[in-house]
Amino acid sequence: MATKQSVAELTSTVTQNTTSIQEVRDELNSLKSTVSDVNSKLNTILDLLGNQSQHQSDPKDTPDPSGESQSDPVHSFNNLRHIINSMSPNNHSKFSHTPKVDFPRFNGSNPRGWALKYERYFAFHKFPDEERVDMAAIHFDSQDNYVGSFNKLAQTTTVEDYFDKWEHYKGFMVANNPTLPESFYTLSFISGLKEEIRAAVQMFKSETATEAFVLARLQQASLLHHSKPPKTFSRPFVPTPLSVSHPPSTVRKDKWLCYNCDEFYRQGHRCKTQQLFMLILDDEIEDSTLVSPTDSTVSSPTTSDSNIEISLHALTGHVVHDTIRILGHLKSHPILVLVDTGSTHSFIDSNIVKKLHIHTSPTGYMVVTVDNEDIITSHGLYQNLQWEMQGHRFSNDLRVLPLGGYYMVLGDDWLQQLGDVTFNFSQLRISFLHQGRHITLQGSSSKPSLNLIDEPTTLPPPRNMDHKIPLKPNSTPTSQRPYKCPYIHKFVVEQLVQEILSTGLIQKRYSPFASPILLVKKKYGTWRFCVDYRKLNELTVKDKFPIPLIDELLDELKGEVIFSKIDLRSGYFQIRVFGPDIHKKTFRTHHGHYEFKVMPFGLTDAHDTFQALMNEVFQPFLRKFVLVFFDDILIYRKSMEDHVLHLQQVFSVLRQHSLYAKLSKCVFAQPQIDYLGHLISAEGVAANPEKIAAMTNWPLPSNLKQLRGFLGLTGYYRRFIRGYGTISKPLTDILKKDVFSGLIST
DSSP states (O other): OOOHHHHHHHOOOOOOTTTHHHHHHHHHHHHHOOOOOOHHHHHHHEEEHHHHHHHHHHSSSSOOSSSSTTHHHHHHHHHHHHHHHHHHHOOOOTTOOOOOOOOOOOOOOOHHHHHHHHHHHHHHOOOOGGGGHHHHHBOOOOOHHHHHHHHOOOOOSOOOHHHHHHHHHHHHHHHOTTTTTTHHHHHHHTTTTTTTHHHHHHTTTSSHHHHHHHHHHHHHHHHHHHSSOOOOSSOOOOOOOOOSSOOOHHHHHHBBSSSSSSSSSOOOOSSSOOOOOOOOOSSSOOOOOOOOOOGHHSSSOOOOGEEEEHHHHHHHHOOOOTTTEEEEEEEEEEEEEEEETTTSSSSSHHHHHTTTTOEEEEEEEEEEEESSSSSSEEEEEEEEEEEEEEEEEEEEEEEEOOSSOOOOEEOOHHHHHHHOOOEETTTTTEEEEETTTTEEEEEEOOOOOOOOOOOSSSSOOOOOTTTTTOOOTTTTOOBOOOOOHHHHHHHHHHHHHHHHHHTTSSOOOOSSSSBOOOEEEEESSSSEEEOOHHHHHBBBBBOOOOOOOHHHHHGGGGGGGEEEEBBBBEEEEGGOOGGGGGGGGHHHHHHEEEEBOOOOTTTTHHHHHHHHHHHHHHHTBBBEEEOOOTTTTEHHHHHHHHHHHHHHHHHHHHTTTTTOOGGGGOOOEESSSSETEEEETTTTTOOOOHHHHHHHHOOOOOOOHHHHHHHHHHTTGGSSSHHHHHHHHHHHHSSSSSSHHHHHHH
């Protein structure tokens, strides 16, 4: 019975594998036929070789009846080659086929896994040991598009992960682009940070990427702290007393190791490496609940440990009701001191620190919060700085900070040292007890004196002539994509934008208006960017303010002897834009939108606004002893005494309206002066010799642009050339359509 069952199972197995058995049978038959075919071909080869050797021994060929040689060597070798080629099988059996395995490539990640793969590959293919290194080396993948990966890198997770990836690609950039400066990599790292982190890091102007990385981690920790929801306690929180005379009760205590370093701890121990620690609390706890009243003199935090804040008017120089300004002296230098109850600490302007060569103690970056929620940094401290106010000497610790309108700001930390202080804001007086005597300091009601030749540190004041941008009815906002810019120029754009952003002339903005920018190379190889406002200008209603004619201005100078010229510094930037129109001037770069708070170049009617402001400011003096053509101010008179008086009046007007001049372009009390391309003297007005040389040496124009430039330059001095219109008429006719191209073709 069991034998029948086994036979049935065997029959079933054979039936199920009939196809496989037939395939094996076919393969065996194919192999038999192949072997027999190979044997016959080998015999043929041997016969051919024997005939060839016989032919070599007997060079005379015996012709056959047909007249052909019986042992043609060429014919024999062709037969031999044909037989050998036919011996290679047309198809391979599936039982003898070796699967194709590619050598594993290495892309820089998972080196151990790659090593296991190539070891198996070498063993599988029995690769020679002496050739394995070369084989592995040619399968290293290089970072071909490292530039694109570096430029597109952006933070998506934590600052630490982003910094690791950035350092990886920076290695390729440094190796292949050794001439790129460190500032390029620093700005590249900052531009890839998240928006909420990048805004805070950019204000510090980090010189290296490491500094920016540290600041980014601090900002990340601050954001994580503020994002935590406040905790609630079911019972009052009573902390355990902390003894500062013994090491912390941790594992380090048993080994007598310092809590901050690994050195042996003893009384009076000081760490060799100073460290800065930041304590973040989830809740604000009153100081009185932390320590007992008896320990308040030792444990209560001082103002230097609390948040550092400064009022906005202390930075901008504006006068408000709860501030008193006092004149003083610092190292015999006159200064204006602001007593400000809205600032928690005292500060000194960074510019006067550099000017007077005051040595400050370097500190880490200390975050200073402005009352408008902006954040700036202070990175220097002068301990026990002494200064004088109205005959009384004072001293205090001052932090270095760029101040816009004052040299020194005295905050709450200075006022707390004075004890009882009485303020009289109506009479601008402050009274307190100083060195055992009751003194009163009288504040100043006058505005801080403006140095006309300094770089402006604040925005220009609002005026009635602020630039407005009226749009045509039913106009839609114009928005253009930024022009294509090479990646190396993107670094230049970011640097220029950052410089202007630090001055406060522009600010970040998201607006339906967007104009592209262009990079223009200056005379000495540096760059400046210009905003292309042509689309916006097409939508703007044009102004019709009369611009003075230069010929009419020069006619006013007949008989004058002494001349002075004042050139305003970045003239357009000294005029604000009307508040509701600021968003219309938004320009777009590859990394964001920005808008000008001041009047930029390239706007239509900008020259009209500037000339209107100059006419309003100098209205009492125009055509009497002052001529104004945009930002060029000319003062003229016959006597030196009157000329000095007029200069004082002009300076007073400029100071009153907060207008700054550029000293390098100013000329004072000269008998001859260059003004608007003309030489002006007591003898009259003459053309500038340099311009005459440029006209006489002008190369032959080869296109319409060069011809227009030549006619424009010569036409400016047409008053000095008799019959200029008749002389230039042939050249003017060439400007007509298709005339110039016809002359070139002939």
